Amino acid sequence: MDINKFFIYLIIMAGVTYLVRTLPLLIFRKKIHNRFIVSLLYYMPYAVLGCMTFPAIFYSTGDLISGIAGTAVGALFAFRNKSLLFVAVAACAAVLLVKVILQFT
């Protein structure tokens, strides 16, 4: 790719992403007391992560069987309050194990 064109793409990407993140931090400084807005913001992270995780997690490994196995193992350890890293590694390990088993069957 032409190097100048690459830098224009890069500046647009980084610039738009930065503004989308930073402008609300600059604008909404006072504590919001509106009950609906406060509630909306409280539920937002769970909604965002919920829709980003499902159904994408099942297809994240290239085959559905290992994806479901990894989801089950990850959910189990998350349910037991294990750390972010532990859950992520356990899910990857479960996927790898299933993939290895599938290769030999």
Place this chain on the structure above:
Amino acid sequence: MEFKRGIRDGIPIALGYLSVSFTFGLMAVSAGLTVWQATLISLLNLTSAGQFAGLGIMAASGGFFEMALAQFIINLRYSLMSIAVSQKSDETMTTPARLAIGFGITDEIFAVATGKNESVGRNYMAGLIITPVIGWTLGTLLGASVGNILPDIIADSLGIAIYGMFLAIIIPPAKKDMKIVFVILVAAAISCTIFYTPLSNIISSGFTVIIAAVVASALGAVLFPKEVE
């Protein structure tokens, strides 16, 4: 002290990012970018969905307006997160601090920051952001450099890492609060509905996140409003 605490909380996020950005580096190089171009994109953008979409637009020689609009739509959810972080900030969050912290609002950093019981300051946020930035950039560099020699079975297994992290963020609070379970189920149901029907041809993944997140959290806010102190 606050900075150190932020760094410590950022380590698991950084390790999770390593694997996802590794995949990004791998894909960027196979799309024709150099190792340093891929690394620069990760250093300056710090976003998964936006970068993967941006890479596709670059590879297809898409228009600049298309690039701007795609990034705006896919990353619009960060605006909502920034508002929430703003509400959670203490008095150390001055205008220069906000200009710097704004760079690092991601799904996971946001979730950790707003999941804390007390308000957060700029030093904590700086620590919480710097480690994931290093992980995200380093992972891209590694993936772009050595990705070609990595067996597929390993690369595919790493694909679930980021979602495992998401589960670890949402399941513990959901166990204690059925209202959160409700919101997660509604969001997941909308996302699945779009994914498994022809709607996915007209609604991009970025728009899916916006629609599902806004509808699910608004429904939660209407049905189960929080107490305001």
